[in-house]
Amino acid sequence: MTDQSTLHDTKAAYDAIAGLYAEMFSDILDQLPLERALLRAFADIVGEAGPVADLGCGPGHLTAHLNELGLDVFGVDLSPEMIALARQAHPGLRFDEGSMTALDVEDAALVGILAFYSVIHTPPQRLSEVFDEFARVLKPGGHVLLGFFAGDEAWPREFDHKVTLAYRWLPDALAAVAGQSGFAEVARLRREPIEGERFQQAQLLLRKP
Template sequence: MTEPTNAPDPTATAYDAVAVQYADLVRNELDGLPLDRSVLAAFADHVRADGGGPVAELGCGPGRVTVHLRDLGLDVFGVDLSPVMIELARREHPGLRFEVGTMAALESADAELAGIVSWYSVIHTAPAELPPYFAEFRRVLAPGGYLLLAFFDAEGGPVEAFDHKVAPAWRWPVDELAGLARANGFAEVGRMLREPREGERQFRRGHLLMRSQRP
């Protein structure tokens, strides 16, 4: 585990500033996204079929995906860099566990988790800095544990930065992101790409379901 620093994280600071507006914007987001719900349901089915266990949503924001995973029968908790987001999540969902933390240095023990969901959170990690995150995901996942990534697809182009409005972010070609995960100890289970719905940012959405390879 890498040691966290005491310096304020610029992504956390940016999300702190818009936390209330962001929570209002995404509160009922999944209601109109049946394909996204199907990916989350598939992840939950795989975790339960393998015996269950604790699941972390990393970059949980105000907790709407964490709650959805709980409603799918998972033992889930949320982690986010933004203290304000975590405060909102705890206030709105008092029955769930939420903690301030970084994906680069998780508090979970080795092989403690049955699954990880990173729902549009790795997009804020510069491409050169992403491999250590996969190493940390693999450290805390039990052998054979599941990782679900949601991201913006580069649609055949190279990895590229885009104007996210809140914090620096990158779009990934799905094959390249899957290859990076494979190079860091994950096997692909499946993928889903969908076009943006009306009112969404006009980028294709990518979803990768990966499994930590057994030693």
């Protein structure tokens, strides 16, 4: 499968379920105290030093949360239906249609990137291109916070995600791929699934030197 066909399939899949997705996940943080704490820490670390991008923002609920935490944040998503819902729900914030592999952002323009469960749809052999793009748009000292489904195998394992094809990553393996683009690990979280989840969940906080 080519990169363009992967992007097309992911875009079409999220367009098709955008409304339902927004209904199901708009208040998801209420159930996730550990993720809320890590988002708070991320906001404290990047501070008010510059703009932050929420990549794969969906209907914008995490973009809005980061804004409430005091960040200058905007959202980007591949799905135009998701972007339309985000703009409707959060008219005071900026949301752009776009791809993580080719961001309409100048070099070294951002202090932070949130990519919560958005790199999971990228084929493993192409993920280094995503991290290269993250490195391009981040200032030195900028941070990335990743959220993903945790796996236990050295090579990421695909699974039947409810929307479209996705991959589970061993945190060490994902950190290693990011390291090839120059990122250093700052912290990680791995927790057991709660009710309604099938897999362990993980987050990585990375820093561009």
